[in-house]
Structures are given as C-alpha cells and as structure tokens.
Amino acid sequence: MPLRRSAIVALSTVAAMAALAPGWAQGQPAPAWPTKTIRIMVGSPPGGPSDITTRLFAEQLQQRTGQPVVVENRPGAGNNLAAQVVAQSEADGHTLVLSPDTVVTTNPLVYRNMPFDPRKDLVNVSILAGFTQLLVCNPKVQARSVSELIALAKARPMTYASGGPAVPGHLATEMLLQRTGARMQHIPYKGPAPATLAVLSGEVDCGFLATPTVMQHVKAGKLNALAVSSAQPSPLAPDVPTLPKALNQPDLDITFKLVLQARRGTPPAVIAALEKHAAEIMQRPDIRARLQASDLTPVGSTSAQAEATVREDSARWEPVVKQLGLTME
Template identity: 65%
Template sequence: MKRILATALAIAASAAIAQTTTASTSSGQATSTGSGQAWPAKPVRLLVGSPPGGPSDITARTFGDQITKRTGQPVVVENRPGAGNNLAAGVAAKADPDGYTLVLSPDTVLTVNPLVYGTQGFDARKDLLSISVLASFSQMLVCHPSVGVSTAAELVAKAKTAQMNYASGGPGVPGHLAAEMFLQASGAKMQHVPYRGPAPATQAVLAGEVACGFLATPTVVPHVKAGKLKALAVSSSTPSPLAPDVPTLAKALNQPDLDASFRLVLQTAAGTPPAVVAQIEKLSAAIMQDPDVKAKLQTYDLVGIGSTSAQAQKVMGGEIARWEPLVKRLGLKAD
C-alpha cells in the first residue's frame, strides 16, 4: 500500500511540473536551458547602431519592452551610432558569449559592411551569431520640391539629361543600396553624397543641399505631408501603410521583381551556448508574432517576423549573394 501511494504521489508531482512548464512555454516566458539556468536571469543589454527614432531603435525598444513584460527582467537599450552600425555590432561581437549582450542591426552589417569598411576589429560574419530576423523595413525615395519632379519616371528622365545628386547616411547603408539598385534598374546616373548618418542626410535633402535620397519612411513621411519633400516611390515590393498612395519602385519603373527591402537581425557573440540561443530565439518568435506587436510596428512601416536562428542565417546568406555583386561593381569603400 505504501509503495502504491508513493508511486501515485510521484506521478501527480510529475504531471504538475509538466503542466507548469507547458504553461510557461506557451506564454513566451523564460524557460530553463536544460542546465537549470533560465534566460534571462538578469538584465539584458541591447545595442542599436543608429540614433533614436529609426527602424532599428523603434524595433529594439518594442522588443525590449516585451521581454521585460514577459520575463520581469529589464532590457537596457543602448544607442551607439556610427560606421554603418559597426560600432554597436563590434561591442556585441566582443562581449561575453552568454546571451546578455545583444545587438539589433540592419542586415547590411553582414551583407556589405565587411566589404565596405574593411578591418573594424571584428569579423561580423564570424564573430556574430544571428538569432532571429525580427522585422523588415524599406526606404522611401524623396526629393526636394525644387527638383520639380512628381514621379520616379520624371526623376529618371531628368537625371539622364542633367547632373543630379542624392544623399545617404553613409557608404553601404540601406538608403545607399536602394538608390544604387534604382539607378541600375533605370539606367539613370546620380552622384552619391554620403553623410555621417541618416539624420544629416535627411536634413540635407530638406534644405535642398542635395536633390534626393532614399530615406527611412517614418522619418520622411511627416515632411512629405507638410509639403517639404516630394515622395516618389517606396523600395519595398508592397506599398507602405504610412503612405499607401506612394507607388512601389517596382510599379513606378514597371519592373515587377524590383525589391530593395531590408531586415533587422538580432545577434549575439558567436560561441553563445545553443541552449541560450534557443531560448532567445523562442522568445523572439513569441514576441514578434504577437498580433499587438505586429500592429504597433506596422504604424512605423515595419513588418514583424521573428524567424528562427536557422532561417535567419539562411536569409543572410541569400542577402549576401544579392548585394555583394553590387558592392563590388561600385567599389564601395568607406573613408
């Protein structure tokens, strides 16, 4: 009788533990790594390689708030702009490989920066591990009203007969790549004027110092609505919810396959234990696929994704293959 009672109690206890674990996992809360340590068990540092207000920053703060809400651990978002997001990425690459220093970067840190910036004290493709593609974003082609164009076709026609220029936040950043894809597809020519970040590039176009630029949609839409800039196209394959009347670049140039969208990738130091990576990956998917999170990001022209680590690494391989030929053809190098 005692043995039967003991066995019954053991079974009941096991069932209770299993039920608790299942409830915790399904709610997106931290779960054990298998070594008895749950992630996160302490505050998390999340680096962003751009100033506040851009796609990376908006996504990072939304993501960090959700981690805190779901696990109770604070997430400190730290902006370290510069060198095409390399400054922030470099800090994460050299951090302890324990999953407590993360970085959210546009995919250009992996796809083009190793070719554009040369030695940065770290190798992004070897020293960083991609955990998840959190979101995707695009750029908007805008021009100063004094340029006198209302469509991308008009800009192409003008650029073929007159010397024109365009601004970007630096060599190899998304705005630069989107512009070069546009020029390659249209046959037009414009002189690239790189600035030290997207904010001064935007100001240059607003001031009429530079004619046009591919810039972050949430940043320039208010200026478009105020009549200070003219919107000609968005670089993604689908219209922006912030400006549904602005055509896609594919439609504007009548080239259906034209798409210059970019991804925001959550990364950590290579060598981080697989069990920790698996927990971060799982929590990332739960957060980024949450309908409320996706709806919030959409108001900033961001598409929530939350991929697995394997998917992220596969996507990055494809993006490297897509952008490397363009970078090499242009001979892009940072000063």
C-alpha cells in the same frame, strides 16, 4: 535581390507556428539567463526602423525576463560601431545588437579594414522585422516621378543622402541608378534622421530613407515621395507607386531585414531562449500593430531561419556590390 516583402510575410507565418511549440529548443531546460542588465545596441540614432523595433522589443523583453533591458544608440560606420560592441563582448547573451541585415550581407564586402568579422563573430538570433525605403526629394527638385528624377539626374549633377555607406538607403539608391544609367553623388550621414534633415533643408536633393522617418514630412508637403522600394505598396503611403511599377521592372524589389544578433559562442540554451522570446513578442497583436504602423513587417524567426536567410541574401548582394565598386576604409 534581398528577400521580398511577400517572402518576409511567409517567414513571419512560419515563425508564428514555431512560437506555438512548447518548451525550449531541442528539449533544453530554461537557461539561467539573464542574470543582469541586457544591453541592446542600435547602429542608428533614435527614430529609424532599427530604433523603433529595438525599443518595442526591449520593453517586452524586460517584462518577460524581469531584468533591465537598456537600448544604446551608437550610430556610424554603416551600423558597424554598434555591432562591434557585441562582437567584442562576452558571449553570454547580455549584450545584443539589432542591425539591418546589411551589417552581415554587404558590410564585409564594402569596409576594407573592419576590426571584426560580422559573419564569424556574430550569430543571427532572429529576424525581428522587415522594412523598405521611401524615395523622397526636396520640393525644389523639379521631379514628381521616378522617371522625371532619372531624366534630371542624367541632365545635371544631383546628390542623394543616406544614413551612411552601404546602409539600405545607399544600396537602394545605387541599385536604382545602376538599373537606369543615371548618376547622383552620394552624401552619407550618421543615420536616417540627419539624412532626412539634409533633404528637408535642400542641402541634398533626394534620398531613399526610412518611411516612418520621412512620412510626416511628406504629409506636411515638405518632401515629395516618388516611390517605395518594395514590390508591395507601403501601408503608410498607399498612393506612392512601388519602384518596380514606376520603372516597369517587376524584379526590382528591394526589401531589408532587422536582425537580432549576439556574440558567436553564446550558449545554445541562451540563443534558444532569445529566439523564443523574439517569436512570441513579434506575434503579439499590439506589437504587430505598432510595428505595422511604422511600415515594418513583424517576423520573429528562429535562429536557423535567420542564418539561412542572411546567407542567401549575402550571396545575392555580393555581385551587386562588386559591380558597383562600393568600398570604404
């Protein structure tokens, strides 16, 4: 299973200690970087966890480097379109992407004809934050709990929305269905925002979607929240049960990470500069507060920590994806 929220918090603590270390990694001098505008690609529309985190990070990075930092949203193909831009860019640290870890952990297993190899073409610079998903349904769906939803899904055809194939919401729902033996038809959209609109309109019954994207609609009574995907309650929805508790399955803890990535081959000094900026930015009290207000857990890991964590999660997800038979062209 993906890294738990408690493990993310522990990694954040290690990152905070690393941020206090003086100088650049391995005593390297500060690199002549950046020398021009930095582009950070995001594989989802505005409003989701990736976009929220990227814009906060970009704002701070621009202040720290003195160079413009531009955020470009390029949704589609499970965040692959945004990552592909970086995979095919110059390896100079001026084109970056903030992706859910699924781009590296599961997309290579799901997408048969990817025009790049995220595991070979991208370097994981830093885990900026961790996040979970909130299971919501249209009020017309006669389910006020996960058990009621599962019973409905076993009794009649139902649908669920996600931000695209193999994205966190898709994986979280499929894991739920696998554990319970229920069935629901997957309806993918280009990002969490349009998926949320589909559930709001009743076009789709339910969905595991980003908490900051759907919480305003839950509070307004336009969506019913059934469970949060992690083992720890959501700060934004403390009264919503966790999925492990709702199903009495303590090991069912589904947490994801947001990873800053560069083109593989980017000079080590530039990677060191980026990871130092990431660690220090993610430890700022104001940034931490703003991320936590959006149900995101700030981290700011080193590149070595990010690489190790992504490798570990890739190994955990591989048998799950193969068992589910998730494939896309």
